[in-house]
Amino acid sequence: xxxxxxxxxxxxxxxxxxxxxxxxxxxxxxxxxxxxxxxxxxxxxxxxxxxxxxxxxxxxxxxxxxxxxxxxxxxxxxxxxxxxxxxxxxxxxxxxxxxxxxxxxxxxxxxxxxxxxxxxxxxxxxxxxxxxxxxxxxxxxxxxxxxxxxxxxxxxxxxxxxxxxxxxxxxxxxxxxxxxxxxxxxxxxxxxxxxxxxxxxxxxxxxxxxxxxxxxxxxxxxxxxxxxxxxxxxxxxxxxxxxxxxxxxxxxxxxxxxxxxxxxxxxxxxxxxxxxxxxxxxxxxxxxxxxxxxxxxxxxxxxxxxxxxxxxxxxxxxxxxxxxxxxxxxxxxxxxxx
Ligand code: UT7
Numbered sequence: 001x002x003x004x005x006x007x008x009x010x011x012x013x014x015x016x017x018x019x020x021x022x023x024x025x026x027x028x029x030x031x032x033x034x035x036x037x038x039x040x041x042x043x044x045x046x047x048x049x050x051x052x053x054x055x056x057x058x059x060x061x062x063x064x065x066x067x068x069x070x071x072x073x074x075x076x077x078x079x080x081x082x083x084x085x086x087x088x089x090x091x092x093x094x095x096x097x098x099x100x101x102x103x104x105x106x107x108x109x110x111x112x113x114x115x116x117x118x119x120x121x122x123x124x125x126x127x128x129x130x131x132x133x134x135x136x137x138x139x140x141x142x143x144x145x146x147x148x149x150x151x152x153x154x155x156x157x158x159x160x161x162x163x164x165x166x167x168x169x170x171x172x173x174x175x176x177x178x179x180x181x182x183x184x185x186x187x188x189x190x191x192x193x194x195x196x197x198x199x200x201x202x203x204x205x206x207x208x209x210x211x212x213x214x215x216x217x218x219x220x221x222x223x224x225x226x227x228x229x230x231x232x233x234x235x236x237x238x239x240x241x242x243x244x245x246x247x248x249x250x251x252x253x254x255x256x257x258x259x260x261x262x263x264x265x266x267x268x269x270x271x272x273x274x275x276x277x278x279x280x281x282x283x284x285x286x287x288x289x290x291x292x293x294x295x296x297x298x299x300x301x302x303x304x305x306x307x308x309x310x311x312x313x314x315x316x317x318x319x320x321x322x323x324x325x326x327x328x329x330x331x332x333x334x335x336x337x338x
Contacts, residue, residue, distance in 0.1 A: 002184065003129065005132060006068040006173050006229045007165070007175060007179045008131045008174065008179045009178050009180065009328065010170070010179070010277075010328070011073060011172045012067050012168075012170045013167070013169045013297060013301065014068070014167070015049040015162075015167040015168070015294055015298045016066065016165065017059075018049060020050070022163075023035075024039065027221070028144065031156040031159060032156055033156045040321065041262070042160070042261065042262070043264075043283055044260075044286045044287075046284060047103040048163050048285060049082060049163065050148055051166045054145045055084060055088055055149075056085055056095050059145075059164065060098075060168070061099050064140055067142075068140070068170060075108075076106060076139075076167075078105045078170075079108055080127065080130055080139045081096045081099055081108045081142070082123040082139065083110075083142045083144060083252065084114075084123040084270060085115070085290055086147075086289055087147055087289075094244055099297045107286070115291070115318065115322045115324070117257050117270070117319065118316045118322040118324045119143055119318070120141065120290045120316065121315075122322070123290075124169070125324065126179070126185075128171060131172065131173065140168060140171060141169050141171055145166070145242045146292060147288070148164050149319050150216065150217055152214055152218070156221055157215075159218070164290040165285055165295055166291050167291045167293070167298065173312060178282075178329050180326055180328055181244040181329050183325070184236050184243060184325045186323045186324065187320050187323075188322075188332050189320065191320070191321035192320060194224040194321065195219075195318070198210075199206070199215035204327035207219070213312055214258075226260070226262075228264040232317050233263065233267035233270070236316075237251075237271055237315045239315050241327055243327070248273060249272075250311045251311055252307070253305055253306050253310055254271065254273050254278045254312075254315070255279045255312065255314045256293075256296075257293055257315075258281065258282040258286075258295070258314050259282065263298050278306065279296045279300045281295065290318075292316075293314050293331070307329050309328060309329065309331065311330075314328070337338055
């Protein structure tokens, strides 16, 4: 880190999931699947599902309110809101603008960021640059999804995997040497075809045909995404650690994107970080895409798994294809649950 550079850390965190739980047993009644298959292949036992009246901005707003409270920051102190989402309420306006209105964060600029499940990491790194440059002081970063709305509930290859939820952090200046100390972002657009929602944009505008052909749902080549994920998680974390002048041996707590327990275990093995230092809660939430990392981070903090001066590595992958990692030195000022 350059001398005199502003250090950026998490001042507060908040999460929110809808009330309704959908278990694997419930899914058995909907598609040709079994609790046994889902648990063995993915580690998922249940997921939370938003009701018909709830959209992504509703979950995002609730998580944001909790993050603001946790940080002891008021909405009118927020300079910028970034929402990472693959499931916006609508194509435009941005979810971030809807949240800005809900929170009455009058002076905040607002935009959405699309990087699939990696969106939260991309947004954190983007937000940090605004603070480091001195342009903004406090930025709200939210990962929020209602994936249940874009799933084909007759396609067992995808509908068992995902869940709804939101997580938010307030980023701001922290003690020198603390907070975000290393980052790495990457993308491989050639792999975009492996995970997409084909219709509803300018390539295939909504039509009777696009609906009949199920093109408004998630389409995924699970095997290709799995291969990509197991390779890239370790590599991304190592690259961010290198940026911080550290190695995988320095990791005290690894917070991976929660898509599949086997992908998480593979990252643990590749990085030689034992599973007791790895946060996994995919069993409770399924894959909540851009919300998964803040949901896991908050759980780690509440369980007291992150201590003062710990090296915490966040790492994710997703549609794009994209990947990202962020290394943080977790100083007491940031650990507001301790
Ligand atoms: O955030 C990024 C989003 N996506 C991901 O991270 C997904 C990454 N990929 C994965 O997690 C895994 O590839 C899956 C969980 C999607 C699939 O697991 P797998 O071990 O790779 O299974 P598979 O695709 O090789 O399928 C094995 C079998 C197939 O049957 P056949 O062709 O062998 O007869 C599937 O049809 O399992 C079948 N299958 C199911 N069976 C019961 C697929 N989905 C289900 C299901 N229930 N839900």
